Amino acid sequence: MAITVVGSVAFDSIETPAGRKERCLGGAATYFSISASFFTSVRVIAVVGEDFGAAEEAVFDARGIDTRGIEHARGKSFFWQGSYLENLNEAKTHATELNVFADFEPKIPDSYRDSEFLFLANIDPVLQRRVREQMPGVKLVAGDTMNYWIKDHRPALKEVLKGLDVLLINDTETRMLAGNNNLVQAARGVLALGPRTLVVKHGEYGATAFFGDHSFAPKSDGSAHHPFRAPALPLEEVVDPTGAGDSFAGGFFGYLASRRELTPAILRRAMFYGGVMGSFACERFGTERLQKLTRKEIDERFTLFRELTHLD
Amino acid sequence: MAITVVGSVAFDSIETPAGRKERCLGGAATYFSISASFFTSVRVIAVVGEDFGAAEEAVFDARGIDTRGIEHARGKSFFWQGSYLENLNEAKTHATELNVFADFEPKIPDSYRDSEFLFLANIDPVLQRRVREQMPGVKLVAGDTMNYWIKDHRPALKEVLKGLDVLLINDTETRMLAGNNNLVQAARGVLALGPRTLVVKHGEYGATAFFGDHSFAPKSDGSAHHPFRAPALPLEEVVDPTGAGDSFAGGFFGYLASRRELTPAILRRAMFYGGVMGSFACERFGTERLQKLTRKEIDERFTLFRELTHLD
Numbered sequence: 001m002a003i004t005v006v007g008s009v010a011f012d013s014i015e016t017p018a019g020r021k022e023r024c025l026g027g028a029a030t031y032f033s034i035s036a037s038f039f040t041s042v043r044v045i046a047v048v049g050e051d052f053g054a055a056e057e058a059v060f061d062a063r064g065i066d067t068r069g070i071e072h073a074r075g076k077s078f079f080w081q082g083s084y085l086e087n088l089n090e091a092k093t094h095a096t097e098l099n100v101f102a103d104f105e106p107k108i109p110d111s112y113r114d115s116e117f118l119f120l121a122n123i124d125p126v127l128q129r130r131v132r133e134q135m136p137g138v139k140l141v142a143g144d145t146m147n148y149w150i151k152d153h154r155p156a157l158k159e160v161l162k163g164l165d166v167l168l169i170n171d172t173e174t175r176m177l178a179g180n181n182n183l184v185q186a187a188r189g190v191l192a193l194g195p196r197t198l199v200v201k202h203g204e205y206g207a208t209a210f211f212g213d214h215s216f217a218p219k220s221d222g223s224a225h226h227p228f229r230a231p232a233l234p235l236e237e238v239v240d241p242t243g244a245g246d247s248f249a250g251g252f253f254g255y256l257a258s259r260r261e262l263t264p265a266i267l268r269r270a271m272f273y274g275g276v277m278g279s280f281a282c283e284r285f286g287t288e289r290l291q292k293l294t295r296k297e298i299d300e301r302f303t304l305f306r307e308l309t310h311l312d
Numbered sequence: 313m314a315i316t317v318v319g320s321v322a323f324d325s326i327e328t329p330a331g332r333k334e335r336c337l338g339g340a341a342t343y344f345s346i347s348a349s350f351f352t353s354v355r356v357i358a359v360v361g362e363d364f365g366a367a368e369e370a371v372f373d374a375r376g377i378d379t380r381g382i383e384h385a386r387g388k389s390f391f392w393q394g395s396y397l398e399n400l401n402e403a404k405t406h407a408t409e410l411n412v413f414a415d416f417e418p419k420i421p422d423s424y425r426d427s428e429f430l431f432l433a434n435i436d437p438v439l440q441r442r443v444r445e446q447m448p449g450v451k452l453v454a455g456d457t458m459n460y461w462i463k464d465h466r467p468a469l470k471e472v473l474k475g476l477d478v479l480l481i482n483d484t485e486t487r488m489l490a491g492n493n494n495l496v497q498a499a500r501g502v503l504a505l506g507p508r509t510l511v512v513k514h515g516e517y518g519a520t521a522f523f524g525d526h527s528f529a530p531k532s533d534g535s536a537h538h539p540f541r542a543p544a545l546p547l548e549e550v551v552d553p554t555g556a557g558d559s560f561a562g563g564f565f566g567y568l569a570s571r572r573e574l575t576p577a578i579l580r581r582a583m584f585y586g587g588v589m590g591s592f593a594c595e596r597f598g599t600e601r602l603q604k605l606t607r608k609e610i611d612e613r614f615t616l617f618r619e620l621t622h623l624d
Binding site (some may be wrong): 088181182183184185202204205206208226227228229230231232233234235236237238265268269272304306307308309310311312 | 329400493494495496497514516517518520538539540541542543544545546547548549550577580581584616618619620621622623624
């Protein structure tokens with residue numbers, strides 16, 4: 001089933017201990033859609049500037065991603081500059097230029113309206129909400145956010161959270177959103193804001209799903225809302241962690257959208273696929289590794305993650 | 313098979329967000345031996361002062377731990393005072409008083425000499441080495457260390473590492489010991505110093521075993537020295553993380569010592585038992601929770617950890 005994703009399509013200049021790269025194609029919607037495209041059909045809503053040309057378009061085309069919802073505006077695309085020199089787990093932002101994103105009014109092509117899955121990537125919660133309202137018929141809505149919106153745009157964010165089936169954020173964001181340093185208690189606080197399921201991403205340590213209702217929870221007898229943890233493995237070489245979280249979300253949501261049923265077992269596998277896609281994303285700068293990936297490599301790493309974290 | 317453990321038996325004054333406790337029974341050898349005692353018979357080598365009385369002795373007796381190797385010296389026992397007010401994952405040390413430990417000369421009772429397993433808990437590597445040399449007949453030797461010894465006693469520590477079958481340390485210690493921030497590369501660096509297997513403890517995220525030779529490695533075809541990761545689950549309430557790592561080591565090594573064979577599958581289960589024991593240790597101050605534990609509770613949590621991290 002098709003996913004519509006709204007979020008940023010951008011250019012990133014990135015410096016890591018492995019080197020630096022100027023103006024690679026990036027943005028949450030870009031990583032998400034390339035990652036999800038290995039599992040299902042993907043449609044993007046975003047805005048780009050005049051610097052987004054044939055070469056960038058070709059990246060989406062090569063993965064069969066529908067870009068009819070990418071608006072081309074006058075001016076420059078969203079631009080981010082950051083580095084990971086001291087800490088590979090946390091970017092230091094040097095510049096953020098909204099450019100064409102400053103006046104973005106998401107418009108949804110008619111051809112997107114039968115999408116059953118909607119992903120609200122990390123953008124202004126006001127925009128997330130507008131897209132959500134224009135797609136009342138979707139079956140499952142997931143979303144992401146970040147510290148900036150949690151700190152300074154909480155009322156708008158809270159409106160979005162109310163309608164989410166799955167929220168995917170990291171440890172720090174979970175603690176910040178709930179105002180609680182204990183992860184389990186923080187997760188409960190976040191679930192109380194609306195999302196039915198919370199997926200907390202732990203980077204190289206995997207991710208944990210917390211359940212606000214029983215639909216995805218591992219125990220069907222209702223005895224406990226136990227979390228589920230999908231482990232990941234540490235990587236030999238992290239070239240560039242940019243987009244790993246969005247790639248996780250793409251693998252996770254793409255896999256869910258590729259299945260007829262949504263069961264606890266399917267959710268578990270989706271978490272593993274999320275970890276797999278996140279791990280690939282880190283292996284090269286920007287989307288380079290994701291562009292060259294094959295489904296066979298994805299399934300091999302899935303098997304590896306399973307083998308190397310399971311008892312038998 | 314019996315384990316002999318050498319390490320500190322101490323009193324700890326601890327402050328955490330959950331409260332404070334003065335002079336609880338603590339020390340690496342204490343946590344380790346109570347934890348391991350649920351799996352096999354345990355013999356302790358340590359030194360205590362005149363403040364170690366019947367109440368403390370009773371804690372060891374209740375778990376059937378052999379204390380004939382605990383020397384009673386004039387003076388006070390090792391004392392540590394610390395807090396975890398800002399960060400539950402890292403203790404802030406306020407006072408360390410070596411007391412009777414300053415002149416400790418480990419002596420091994422004859423009745424300990426048939427121990428097949430030896431655990432060198434976190435103490436001065438010079439003492440670790442002396443004990444190791446006095447027990448040439450052991451089958452498996454594991455050990456722990458900490459940043460203090462890594463930074464300022466590296467030559468003595470390196471001598472100990474050469475003879476270890478398993479080294480158990482945390483992420484930060486692994487990176488510090490190898491001088492490399494990438495965990496996979498750091499692990500390889502540590503293995504090059506001698507240990508045949510390195511178990512890196514990640515706190516609430518579980519632990520990862522890295523293999524320097526094939527004896528424990530998951531793939532017996534030699535195609536890869538893949539690591540194995542045992543996940544853990546975040547806890548609702550962390551009352552006091554003191555001793556969690558030593559309790560992990562006790563569960564891990566105790567389970568290994570309880571088995572006839574040492575295979576990759578047994579090592580995986582040992583890692584899970586380590587995580588289980590570490591998680592219990594955090595639930596109360598000091599060794600309180602471990603003292604009241606039953607094997608049934610241990611096995612139930614083992615099953616829970618497995619269920620909530622495994623795909624099927």
